[in-house]
Amino acid sequence: MRLLRRLAFLLRRDDGLESELEFHRLMKQDELRAKGIPETEILSAAQRAMGNDLLARERALDVWVSPALRDASQDIKYGLRVLVKDRRFAIVAIVTLALGMAVSQAVFAFVNATVLHDLPFEDPHRLLTVRTIDPRGFNSGISWLEFQEWRRESTVFESLSADLNQSVSVSDAAHAAERLSGAFISATTFRTLGVAAALGRDFTDSDDEDGAVAVTIISYGLWRTRYGGDPSVIGRVIRVNEQPSTVIGVMPERFAYPLVTDLWMPMHLAPNLQSFTWTSTSFGIAGRLKPGAAIAQARAEVEAISSRLAREHRELARDRRVVVLPLKEGTLAPDALSLMMALLGAAVVVLFVASANVANLLLARSWRRSREIAVRLALGASRWRVVRQVLIECALIGVAGSLLGSYLSWFGFNAMSAAFNVFEIGAPDRPRKVYWFNPDADGAVWLFGGAAFLFASLAAGLVPALHLSKAGTNDILKDGRLGAATRSSRRWAAALMIGQIAVAVMLLVPGGLFARSFFGLYRTSPVIDTRDLVAMRLTLPPARYATPGQRREFFRLLEERIDASGVFSESTIASEVPIQPLTAATRLVAVAGRAIEPDEQLPRVTYLLAGQRFFETLRFPIVRGRALNPDDSASGSPGVVINERAAAVLFGGDDPLGRRITLTTGAQAPPLVRTVVGIAPTLPDYLPNQPDDMAVYAPLPSDPSQPRGISVIARSTSKAAAAAALRDEVGTLDPDLPVHAVQSLDEMLALTRSGARMVGSWFQTLALIAVVLACVGLYALTANGVGQRTAEIGVRMALGARAGQVIMLFMRQAFVLVAVGLALGLTGALASTRLLSTFLSDVDPRDPVTFITVAVAVSLVACAASAIPARRAARVDPVRAIRTD
Amino acid sequence: MGSGPPDLLPGTLDLLILRALRGGSKHGYGIAEHLRAQSDDVLQVGESSLYPALQRLLLNGWVKGEWGVSENNRKARYYTLTAAGKKRLTVEVDEFDRMILAIHKVLKAAI
Numbered sequence A: 001m002r003l004l005r006r007l008a009f010l011l012r013r014d015d016g017l018e019s020e021l022e023f024h025r026l027m028k029q030d031e032l033r034a035k036g037i038p039e040t041e042i043l044s045a046a047q048r049a050m051g052n053d054l055l056a057r058e059r060a061l062d063v064w065v066s067p068a069l070r071d072a073s074q075d076i077k078y079g080l081r082v083l084v085k086d087r088r089f090a091i092v093a094i095v096t097l098a099l100g101m102a103v104s105q106a107v108f109a110f111v112n113a114t115v116l117h118d119l120p121f122e123d124p125h126r127l128l129t130v131r132t133i134d135p136r137g138f139n140s141g142i143s144w145l146e147f148q149e150w151r152r153e154s155t156v157f158e159s160l161s162a163d164l165n166q167s168v169s170v171s172d173a174a175h176a177a178e179r180l181s182g183a184f185i186s187a188t189t190f191r192t193l194g195v196a197a198a199l200g201r202d203f204t205d206s207d208d209e210d211g212a213v214a215v216t217i218i219s220y221g222l223w224r225t226r227y228g229g230d231p232s233v234i235g236r237v238i239r240v241n242e243q244p245s246t247v248i249g250v251m252p253e254r255f256a257y258p259l260v261t262d263l264w265m266p267m268h269l270a271p272n273l274q275s276f277t278w279t280s281t282s283f284g285i286a287g288r289l290k291p292g293a294a295i296a297q298a299r300a301e302v303e304a305i306s307s308r309l310a311r312e313h314r315e316l317a318r319d320r321r322v323v324v325l326p327l328k329e330g331t332l333a334p335d336a337l338s339l340m341m342a343l344l345g346a347a348v349v350v351l352f353v354a355s356a357n358v359a360n361l362l363l364a365r366s367w368r369r370s371r372e373i374a375v376r377l378a379l380g381a382s383r384w385r386v387v388r389q390v391l392i393e394c395a396l397i398g399v400a401g402s403l404l405g406s407y408l409s410w411f412g413f414n415a416m417s418a419a420f421n422v423f424e425i426g427a428p429d430r431p432r433k434v435y436w437f438n439p440d441a442d443g444a445v446w447l448f449g450g451a452a453f454l455f456a457s458l459a460a461g462l463v464p465a466l467h468l469s470k471a472g473t474n475d476i477l478k479d480g481r482l483g484a485a486t487r488s489s490r491r492w493a494a495a496l497m498i499g500q501i502a503v504a505v506m507l508l509v510p511g512g513l514f515a516r517s518f519f520g521l522y523r524t525s526p527v528i529d530t531r532d533l534v535a536m537r538l539t540l541p542p543a544r545y546a547t548p549g550q551r552r553e554f555f556r557l558l559e560e561r562i563d564a565s566g567v568f569s570e571s572t573i574a575s576e577v578p579i580q581p582l583t584a585a586t587r588l589v590a591v592a593g594r595a596i597e598p599d600e601q602l603p604r605v606t607y608l609l610a611g612q613r614f615f616e617t618l619r620f621p622i623v624r625g626r627a628l629n630p631d632d633s634a635s636g637s638p639g640v641v642i643n644e645r646a647a648a649v650l651f652g653g654d655d656p657l658g659r660r661i662t663l664t665t666g667a668q669a670p671p672l673v674r675t676v677v678g679i680a681p682t683l684p685d686y687l688p689n690q691p692d693d694m695a696v697y698a699p700l701p702s703d704p705s706q707p708r709g710i711s712v713i714a715r716s717t718s719k720a721a722a723a724a725a726l727r728d729e730v731g732t733l734d735p736d737l738p739v740h741a742v743q744s745l746d747e748m749l750a751l752t753r754s755g756a757r758m759v760g761s762w763f764q765t766l767a768l769i770a771v772v773l774a775c776v777g778l779y780a781l782t783a784n785g786v787g788q789r790t791a792e793i794g795v796r797m798a799l800g801a802r803a804g805q806v807i808m809l810f811m812r813q814a815f816v817l818v819a820v821g822l823a824l825g826l827t828g829a830l831a832s833t834r835l836l837s838t839f840l841s842d843v844d845p846r847d848p849v850t851f852i853t854v855a856v857a858v859s860l861v862a863c864a865a866s867a868i869p870a871r872r873a874a875r876v877d878p879v880r881a882i883r884t885d
Numbered sequence B: 001m002g003s004g005p006p007d008l009l010p011g012t013l014d015l016l017i018l019r020a021l022r023g024g025s026k027h028g029y030g031i032a033e034h035l036r037a038q039s040d041d042v043l044q045v046g047e048s049s050l051y052p053a054l055q056r057l058l059l060n061g062w063v064k065g066e067w068g069v070s071e072n073n074r075k076a077r078y079y080t081l082t083a084a085g086k087k088r089l090t091v092e093v094d095e096f097d098r099m100i101l102a103i104h105k106v107l108k109a110a111i
Helices: A002-011 A017-034 A039-050 A053-064 A067-085 A087-116 A144-153 A189-193 A220-227 A295-312 A336-368 A370-378 A383-420 A443-470 A473-479 A486-523 A548-565 A614-618 A644-651 A719-733 A745-788 A790-798 A803-839 A848-874 A878-882 B012-021 B028-038 B047-060 B083-110
Strands: A127-133 A157-172 A175-185 A215-218 A237-240 A243-250 A263-266 A284-289 A321-326 A533-539 A571-574 A585-591 A604-610 A639-643 A660-664 A672-680 A695-699 A709-715 A739-744 B063-069 B075-081
Touching: A002 A053, A002 B047, A017 A039, A017 A053, A017 B028, A017 B047, A017 B075, A053 A067, A053 B047, A067 A087, A067 A383, A087 A336, A087 A383, A087 A443, A087 A745, A127 A295, A144 A157, A144 A295, A157 A189, A157 A263, A175 A220, A189 A284, A215 A220, A284 A295, A295 A321, A336 A383, A336 A443, A336 A486, A336 A745, A370 A383, A383 A443, A383 A745, A486 A745, A486 A803, A486 A848, A533 A719, A533 A745, A548 A571, A548 A709, A548 A719, A571 A604, A571 A614, A585 A644, A614 A709, A639 A644, A644 A672, A644 A695, A672 A695, A709 A719, A719 A739, A739 A745, A745 A790, A745 A803, A745 A848, A790 A803, A790 A878, A803 A848, B012 B028, B012 B047, B012 B063, B012 B075, B012 B083, B028 B047, B028 B075, B047 B063, B047 B083, B075 B083
Parallel strands: A175 A263, A215 A243, A604 A695, A639 A672
Antiparallel strands: A127 A284, A127 A321, A157 A175, A157 A237, A157 A284, A215 A263, A237 A243, A533 A709, A533 A739, A571 A709, A585 A604, A585 A660, A639 A695, A660 A672, B063 B075
């Protein structure tokens, strides 16, 4: 009840006390008048009789609102007035804090969305995945054959499922053919993940038996866009890769697995499933541990099985590693987790630096305010009240900075999230996020934001507040400035400054390394002239192009048709675009005739099948020998071009021209024997941390198995025009063959570098902010010194010191701080950049150019920041400076 | 300047106000006058004690305040005893009697 009444009182606009007291006064005047006091004296007499009515009102208000609370609101009003008056200071402080808040919150939200969120599956902690790390350090999936062994032998998994990503073409009576991302999955996959269909049913084991009726489950998104959300889609027969297939289910909204997938088919429908070898490691794995089983058991079991398999099957690389990971971790690149934690650490440090700078700014300001504070202390303000005033001003800066920072962090978060965009083959302009990236802000994000705010405000306010609380009133009044505690506070400020410079350097170095790596990729001669080259993909449906002969015939007709039409000035076909090293087929290679040890591990080459005008169209130079010609495919051991790297590895110093090599897939298939007719330059490594790839370029018709997909590469200034032209030509050969994955080679190049560019830009942004903050810090620190020593400067100048000497007086301190900070920062950077080597290509993590550039740049910027207040010191008018009182 | 009663026992002012209001609603000035007149000018309650005390009583719900028009046509807040206030008054009077009795005993014993 009391609380309710208190609230009602607070909500009332007018407490009535004023008019009540006014009434009292009037009554008093009446009373005095009745006593015969002359009218002229009535007012003052009534005043005397009443006493202090302001006090009466205050004390009456105190009953309702505790005095401390009212003081606080007064302090806030006062603080706001002070900040508005000292606008420049307020803006610098708020922006400084906002930068720190924005960075830390954006990075935290990002790490939260990527790493801290649980997977959107049932009991996600029991879900594991298995990956293969090949001798080159590449992380890939598992082969179908190996998966089957595990499923048969393992005992710790409740269920173990495999999935194979593949784009498929979908058509039905009502809609045109569309190329969509599909996945062939074990029937148990959705049960393993613990996700049920939203509509219709899940796969059953009998759906995945040979000879079963073809069935499909579609994604919620596809159901809405292509089928208008019509529930009667269940049971409808559509055509997947030109084969009829019955839609049996729709998955829930936002469900996506293994990547962004639009439709799922049982594994047995995967084209040529039985011809996948031990080395086709393109299958993803999801396993659910039995309740109570530990990941260590799964590791031991998988290791035992895989090392037995490695003994039994020669083609399995001996030094590959099979790793069992929580499903969540398996989604991230191996070093991404540590990198993200490093980023989060850096962001928190930036927040700390920002708060420390605000502390320094406040400290610098307290010199200017020392008179005001001394007067307040002398007039009887309690020390706590003065400290509280400073803390409240900090909190105000904190609130404003946090609000601004949270707003800015939203942009930062969105920019960072772009790293997890998945561009679909069909719609490259409509990026989707991978399923394990959950951008929803949850409690953790708010909690972090709140904690960051509290930390920043307290860290910024505590130092100046403590400083003030220790200062002696007498000293302040005597000197007119805060004298005590300066030594310790100066030492603290200097340490802070050194730390800041070190942090800025530690962030700048990786930022610079990324920039160098990125520009390095552009600088290295691209070998291929990618200007105006457009790549387009055709995928032959297995049903109509079942045999290699049929496919070879189609490729021959295609090449002929394009050449005859003359729509492209230059064009070629090829099994892959050569700048996409990961998708290319590979073969184990050996020099023909050399005896191979039973245990020998053969090197792996990229095996690219080239059309007739391949080298010509790409302007791919031949270093020695000649390019491929049509006769090369005809002869008994067809001619091939190898790259310089392969020549060096296989033949050492010998001349490879005319020599013969063998290529095998590793299975029992007989090796292909090929004659080297030319040597091409090695393409630069488009992916970071990848050794130069060995490559063999063979004439397309010579390949006995013939690929299922073909890229058409043509020189054209417009992607759309090129695609339209190709569509017309292909239409005359096969009207049901969609042209997809239309992309310029420059775009492909940009995409292969986007990871490094993304991570690089995070570091560069952080580094830039750290530098700005360090400058603010140095400025504040020097300004601090100048403010403190104005009188001393005056004396020095009066005694004949020149402006340069005065400037040096203050710059000397900055030099020392910068030097120490630089030394610490460079040492730290040297120790930590190794972490980044996975993301850097073409540049040594200890690259001296980057280190020196950073050191010089930081020194220059830092000195400039401290020079501004130092120069102000030199302009001090000695007469006024000495007479500060 | 007569701004407070001569050292009242703590809480006594609240009791006196409640007692003053038993005869009917009064405004602040009226209460002060009432107390002065009833005590033969001994208890001169100043505003800075009276009004905070009234707020305290309002907060506790023992009196309620309503705006009305005074005898000479001025707007004034009239305080009325609530049911809870009446109950409180009897409790406080009893309490006060016991206290005075106790003090008397002590003083007599001292003599």
